[in-house]
Amino acid sequence: MRYLSLILLTSLLSSCITASHPSRSGSGGTSLARDYWGHRPGPQGFHTVIIDAGHGGRDSGAVSRHTGDYEKHLALDTAKRLAAKLRGQFLTVFIRSGDSFVDLDDRVAMASRQGGAILLSLHYNSSSSSSVRGPETYYWRVDSHGLATRIQRGLESVIPAKSGNLGLRRRRLRLTRNPQIPCVLVEFGYLSNAGEARLCADPAHRDRLASAVANAIRAQAQQGDAGTGPKPPPLNQPLSRPTDPAGT
Numbered sequence: 001m002r003y004l005s006l007i008l009l010t011s012l013l014s015s016c017i018t019a020s021h022p023s024r025s026g027s028g029g030t031s032l033a034r035d036y037w038g039h040r041p042g043p044q045g046f047h048t049v050i051i052d053a054g055h056g057g058r059d060s061g062a063v064s065r066h067t068g069d070y071e072k073h074l075a076l077d078t079a080k081r082l083a084a085k086l087r088g089q090f091l092t093v094f095i096r097s098g099d100s101f102v103d104l105d106d107r108v109a110m111a112s113r114q115g116g117a118i119l120l121s122l123h124y125n126s127s128s129s130s131s132v133r134g135p136e137t138y139y140w141r142v143d144s145h146g147l148a149t150r151i152q153r154g155l156e157s158v159i160p161a162k163s164g165n166l167g168l169r170r171r172r173l174r175l176t177r178n179p180q181i182p183c184v185l186v187e188f189g190y191l192s193n194a195g196e197a198r199l200c201a202d203p204a205h206r207d208r209l210a211s212a213v214a215n216a217i218r219a220q221a222q223q224g225d226a227g228t229g230p231k232p233p234p235l236n237q238p239l240s241r242p243t244d245p246a247g248t
């Protein structure tokens with residue numbers, strides 16, 4: 001069973017690799033090898049971007065009562081927009097390229113097999129409070145802080161934050177703690193907020209969000225962590241498990 005699923009994943013991964021090849025070599029960069037903890041500077045000179053569209057298949061993610069939109073569809077649409085913007089400069093790899101269910105731990109395993117890569121997991125948010133809105137960017141590893149900072153700044157240029165950089169959050173999630181490569185999870189906006197749900201339903205808005213993330217990835221590849229502020233402290237916490245209490 002395990003063997004079969006590995007074969008399935010391997011063939012799925014190779015079939016998902018887009019026909020886009022990097023135009024420059026990844027040599028000379030930092031933090032490009034797989035690393036368990038990620039207590040190191042952020043990556044520079046990487047050439048592979050793994051794009052994880054959140055949810056899929058039987059897992060719809062959030063569903064907006066305002067627009068009827070499913071998070072899984074918006075996430076995949078944004079993933080494809082992001083890949084299109086990176087094409088020609090980076091090799092892009094989709095965790096899922098259709099409406100299929102992929103277990104979180106399998107997403108982690110697929111990402112961790114790639115060397116010289118970063119992982120972006122793309123989501124739309126939901127809250128029991130309909131007034132909550134705004135983009136949030138999650139990271140855990142020290143080597144992911146610079147990229148997360150750049151992404152959050154870019155998203156706030158599209159959707160300005162009310163105050164400061166509250167949308168940058170360090171949280172131990174399976175997609176931020178467990179991959180052995182730099183990884184960032186992006187929540188583009190709250191589908192539970194009427195105004196933001198309508199914004200996110202607009203393809204032009206999703207295109208602006210994808211551009212902001214693409215620009216952040218390009219800046220990180222060129223400049224590493226330069227200009228992204230002090231690094232967070234290294235934290236030796238265990239891998240995130242499905243049985244962990246939410247938000248820990």
Ligand SMILES: [Zn+2]
Binds near residue numbers: 055061062071123124
């Ligand atoms: Zn989600």
